[in-house]
Amino acid sequence: MNNNDKIFLKNFIRITKVLADESRVRILRLVMEKELCVCQIIETIQLAPSTVSKHLLLLKQAGLVDSLKRGRWMHYRVASAERRSAAADILTLVRKALSHDIQIESDLKRLKIILKMNREDLCRRQIGRKK
Numbered sequence: 001m002n003n004n005d006k007i008f009l010k011n012f013i014r015i016t017k018v019l020a021d022e023s024r025v026r027i028l029r030l031v032m033e034k035e036l037c038v039c040q041i042i043e044t045i046q047l048a049p050s051t052v053s054k055h056l057l058l059l060k061q062a063g064l065v066d067s068l069k070r071g072r073w074m075h076y077r078v079a080s081a082e083r084r085s086a087a088a089d090i091l092t093l094v095r096k097a098l099s100h101d102i103q104i105e106s107d108l109k110r111l112k113i114i115l116k117m118n119r120e121d122l123c124r125r126q127i128g129r130k131k
Helices: 003-018 022-033 038-045 049-061 085-097 102-115 119-130
Strands: 065-070 073-078
Touching: 003 049, 003 085, 022 038, 022 049, 022 073, 022 085, 022 102, 038 049, 038 073, 038 102, 038 119, 049 065, 049 073
Parallel strands: none
Antiparallel strands: 065 073
16 A cells, blocks of 8 residues: 555545534535535524534545635635545535435525525524523
8 A cells, every 4th residue: 555545545534534423414515505604504504603613623624625714704615626636526425325315405495595594694693692
């Protein structure tokens, strides 16, 4: 086994460990649809902001998502092609394998509704919940 094979194997194992969590898979599947603000992800999957942030960090460390600061909001999207080369096949598998999953379908329907909401109002509402 050469060094490239070892690197690929380590990346593969790291990615599969990250995807061994239902919430992270749900978040990844949402971000595969569209670049999203953290508040949109939180509202869709109904988890605490700190929990979502931890999941997003792990997805980013695995090279599955990228983060971008846009004004006041942090956005996440599927990682750029260069970063996700080791994960490209896995992303395809995630999309295909979960195409008829009830939870994922529910998340995607909810996301469509949330995308119509004013982002600023959504974020303000979430800040109000923390108090």
